Amino acid sequence: MIDYPIVRVALLGAGSVGAQVATMLLEHADELAARVGARLELVGVAVRDTTAPRTADVPAELLTTDADSLILGSDLVVELIGGIEPALTFVLQAINSGADIVTANKALLATHGPQLFAAAEHVGAQLYYEAAVGGAIPIIRPLRESLAGDRVNRILGIVNGTTNFVLDRMDEHNETLESALAMATQLGYAEADPTADIEGHDAAQKAAILASLAFHTVVPLENVYREGISSITKEQVESARNAGYVVKLLAICERVRDPATHRESVSARVYPALVHRAHPLATVHGANNAVFVQAEAAGDLMFYGAGAGGRETASAVLGDIVSAARRRVAGGPGVAESTHAALPLLDIGSVTTRYHVTLHVLDKPGVLAEIAGIFSVHGVSVELVEQGVCEPIAPFATLVIGTHEALEADLAATVEDLVSNSVVRTVASVIRVEGS
């Protein structure tokens, strides 16, 4: 047996991911030692309650409620508790004790990322977080390393499995949101309280992380514009399908010129959008995730896989543990977050995109001209007008108006005028079109 050096690994949390990480560290110990050039010794697993049931077997003697002591005796601290506290305190404690960090905690990174990166840089510790976005899908490392010599211009991500499952059910089985969500809950894809997923909070955290990384700019969570899918109807999904689109909740990170200042800026936003059926993202079904990246030289790339799941996420955590341990043994360049670009952040009102606006209008001569006039007054150019699929009762008709690229603020002003116009009964739906 080769006499490898030891890297002491502490796990914080033994939920579905943590328990799997523990199992894999123990079961693959020899193989991992050969790959790392060091033995990864699992020194303990900190939990709140050592008697709680686990999804995978963690040897009882490794469980402890004393996270503080565990952290002090470790080279590498793997934080899989989730949420802000006590994760934040533990991670800072670990950094200050000289340990490197592996975390899957998107909420922590999206809200306290700069603080953590600064603390780590101060003491020369490293912070790895491949599992925080896209579960098993390698996306952090490709953005940070593979594309380090390129310029990322845009990221479109399906980064929340629950909402993708729900929207995919609505599209493939013609279900309502409620019924699709009930199925997601039943299959374990949605939590008892699905708000964080359905309202786009989870996706917004991931958008903040991706945008910060891709554009070398601090993008605070509060600067990520966010709309969830709770108002998406069966009719919208059906209408999208008939027009050759599918509705997807997208995390969008873009390098764009601010239309006012002409300065290169960053937009990070989350909302349900129409994606054309021919786009690679349209083929992402079920609870899967995918991140579509457009880079200046590399062109279009897509990274696809399981966005959640204990074992799947554990794979990404293990990859980070191996990277961290290799560096621990050999020294070398870290992965300090680069924010050298420090681009300004763009307000949602300054974003341009295309829109499909569905209106119920009076079915009489002159109405189309009146409607077209409203769009025109606000500088929103109309690309297509179609009769809607679901007809309301007479004397109303349904119109779907597709616009060219328009400024979000101009579209909002258009909608405001439409709502107050007497030929318009309701603005039934406004949905953006992305990925063109």
Next chain:
Amino acid sequence: MIDYPIVRVALLGAGSVGAQVATMLLEHADELAARVGARLELVGVAVRDTTAPRTADVPAELLTTDADSLILGSDLVVELIGGIEPALTFVLQAINSGADIVTANKALLATHGPQLFAAAEHVGAQLYYEAAVGGAIPIIRPLRESLAGDRVNRILGIVNGTTNFVLDRMDEHNETLESALAMATQLGYAEADPTADIEGHDAAQKAAILASLAFHTVVPLENVYREGISSITKEQVESARNAGYVVKLLAICERVRDPATHRESVSARVYPALVHRAHPLATVHGANNAVFVQAEAAGDLMFYGAGAGGRETASAVLGDIVSAARRRVAGGPGVAESTHAALPLLDIGSVTTRYHVTLHVLDKPGVLAEIAGIFSVHGVSVELVEQGVCEPIAPFATLVIGTHEALEADLAATVEDLVSNSVVRTVASVIRVEGS
């Protein structure tokens, strides 16, 4: 201006990739310096003929025919010549002079990889080759680092853009191979002599590289079983489409049990195969590439993007240059190839997969029983029998026989018996089914 340390970069070759790398190094110099923590100084570009036309502007004063002197004065040598010689001599020379290497040379790696990795390890030099497989698509780094704590079980790769373009045209436009290939040549996707692509040599080199990396085992190119697409007919593609499949040239790398020894082994092979329309690989159109990876914990992952092109490949090369330079400045763990697993290599005869066999047979009673008997004798279990789409003239009928998983050797023996049987006019096509 920050006083960065200098990393001296030499380019060997200024073809479509090399010229782009030079341009990007010069144009993005400041941005790259901020990301690397060192200034990447392009000290020269070695070419055979300094007066030859270039696809991108390389400053004339950087061009030189004296590769030897250039290599001696460099920290990082980027080999973009392609082929075996003089690339091999230059790379060994660079390694021995203490430089790190970035290369996109799949032929060199597939044939001389172990020699190069050993030479590099001997002097502590590093060898990066993200661009050798899948052009712009990050696949080497994810396999080596992101999945380092997981176990890869199978890779199915569309790794040759030319053949994917040809097969996609045949599928979408009902073209013959000749006509689709002519279009590929016209659009610049195929070389004047397309043999290396069409016959699967290019894909086989990439399979050797991927299998070696994924399974920590030396997989020499001559152990990669290879069939090209030159015999694929319009009728096969049409028949596949009718059955819900698309024909793709796949590079397949598998961890499997040898049926004879029951030892875990590695199979690396390249051939055209039927891929079900619902499989993510079926959605890869045109000259794009994609690598589908199945790992024990991560599950199914797919990496998609442009598999070729000067700028696209340059993006991957730049990513490697940044990684190499960061390590050059900070020291640290290298990317020495791990061959610790040293698994045995499986012969194609010992591979199991599913097959679709198309036969022209006498159209008379008892024929099906006779045919079924031949499959049965060799232990090949039949899953489905269908009437073929293109009927030959009477008294013959077309049968498509789909098998369950069967041993390649057993299927070969079955086909041999079918060919010599009097009720069989011809075995029109034998094609494997993958991705299930």
